[in-house]
Amino acid sequence: MKSVSVTDVAVRAGVSVGTVSNVLNRPDKVSARRLELVNQAIAELGFVRNDAARQLRAGSSRAIGLVILDVRNPFFTELLRGAEAAADEHGSAILLGNSDQDPGRESFYLDLFEEQRVRGVLLSPIGDVRDRMTRLRARGIPAVLVDRRVDDAGASSVSVDDVAGGRMAVEHLLEQGRRRIAFVGGPLSLQQVADRLEGARQAIQTTTDAMLEVIECPQLTILDGRAVGNAIVARRARDMPDAVFAANDLVALGLVQSFVMTRGLAVPDDVAVIGYDDIDFASSAVVPISSVRQPTELIGRTAVEMIIEQIDDETAVVRDVVYQPELVVRQSTIG
Amino acid sequence: MKSVSVTDVAVRAGVSVGTVSNVLNRPDKVSARRLELVNQAIAELGFVRNDAARQLRAGSSRAIGLVILDVRNPFFTELLRGAEAAADEHGSAILLGNSDQDPGRESFYLDLFEEQRVRGVLLSPIGDVRDRMTRLRARGIPAVLVDRRVDDAGASSVSVDDVAGGRMAVEHLLEQGRRRIAFVGGPLSLQQVADRLEGARQAIQTTTDAMLEVIECPQLTILDGRAVGNAIVARRARDMPDAVFAANDLVALGLVQSFVMTRGLAVPDDVAVIGYDDIDFASSAVVPISSVRQPTELIGRTAVEMIIEQIDDETAVVRDVVYQPELVVRQSTIG
């Protein structure tokens, strides 16, 4: 099962290996006759370039690594598609790593990407990544943080103003006359979650009679939402919130699901629910869910473009791009 | 920005390159003293093994390539997680390619994987892949088809009996007294879609008074479902189906969304809807959607295990694993 090499092709075509390499990489520098000969030899032998060898000599691969928090969250698959599109246009491929919010897996993929000498890394980080960023930078690998801004990390970032988003969500709930508001999300160590909560707090503080309860859950999945929902349904009436702001749409979906399925609470009559991300499924939920929309695909696209910028121009400075979110009102918050 | 090589490490530690390599790959063959020396040198110099060189010498990478039809379909992300878990246990990583049902992109990723000399390929194919399979086989790259069985392709596969699934779905609709049934899905060139339709036909044929209408849509997304839904709503009453079997849950979600949002049709009173895949979002839809469940994660896991089996044992024979689907009844089909 010996594989075909450029040498084999060169022999078959009666040219030198240098010429074969030129056919592969700079076909315009090769005379028509030899181009023909070489291409024919390639076809006959079924030659496929060995990327490891190419990379070893060339110094780096054409791949860009992307580490996301959760493949099952449509937010991230949307982001991935934006990144893919931009990478495509530039002739690179995206290598996806799914950390599942586990720092161990995050490390695993970052190590893997380093070993693979990827051209750049996009990271949706879990905890503190300052060290990681410094290390990548020292190694000359451009890195961009996505969906999260870290001051002083020495890395560029593309994010959305989550504090503003949180504020918008809760302001909207307040405008609807809600006063006993619960924030559901977690872990709070996740910056996005903390920021959305901070925004919520800011909004609450503009009033005197509203209160905010924080219910932390371990992850941001439908199951977590459902669990919290069941706990809320089981409460005594006087402890019941009249609105819930979920840190993302999956949690919001879980909440709504549990409220409606147990027939314990009507949405939005008993309790209003607003989510975050505006994933496709939010609009098709039991009760279409209000949400805070992020320009998700654009985030992915921009991040890749920033990587490419850094590759092309070594002197490119650290830059933080911050997009603004947008409120999307649906049935779950308006009676 | 010169990178640190094993030679640098060897010099620093005062040992030979062979020893450094042994520390990296067979630490048990190295004396404690040198192990210590080498590890220290690695840490001091910040050495990271160059995977391209490793791969070049070793012959193949530790990655397994997976090409899926649509990252935005939770079915595939679930499958991915199963594959990831199995790969993890075996110390390999999954490289993901998203074909978006575009044969060009499918080819692109398969070529890329070949160049990368992946250890194996999992493919959820679009059209005819016989040639592709033969070629991979000739190159000694184990391949497994997922979610689709292709007789005589010379490749193993892991799939679900979609004909049975289609039959189950429509039998269920018939039991509920529905008689004017529409099948929505596409493209019909996709085997999964064709099989589910075939199952539906078989079920219909067990009755004398029921009829099946086939509505083909270009893709299997929420948007396609919504478009077909709008078209159905616009029909005259006597052309209206009383049940719809969607080829997957995304389409079903889109249909329900359009029926409910336009207030044109009540689900399940006017029209029952059943989907396929039983993704998480099916149960949290406007009307919780009945579906045909596949052991999705298990499919991914099994496929990777079959790849590993083929790597370890060259003589492993072609094998088709076929799982059985399971009916999940929810509100969308029972008044």
Place this chain on the structure above:
DNA sequence: CATCGATTCTGAATCGTTTCATATAGTCGA
């Protein structure tokens, strides 16, 4: 027809790791 320049070709050197035949050190029994 000699010369100069431009265009194409050639092939040895190179990238960084692993491998493996060979060398060396270490252990034990006699």
Place this chain on the structure above:
DNA sequence: TCGACTATATGAAACGATTCAGAATCGATG
């Protein structure tokens, strides 16, 4: 102290593509 092993360590060769300095080829021109 001397073999007879075993356990470790060594370092040159190999993997396969790219690079680049220099060679070969071709035309045009005086």
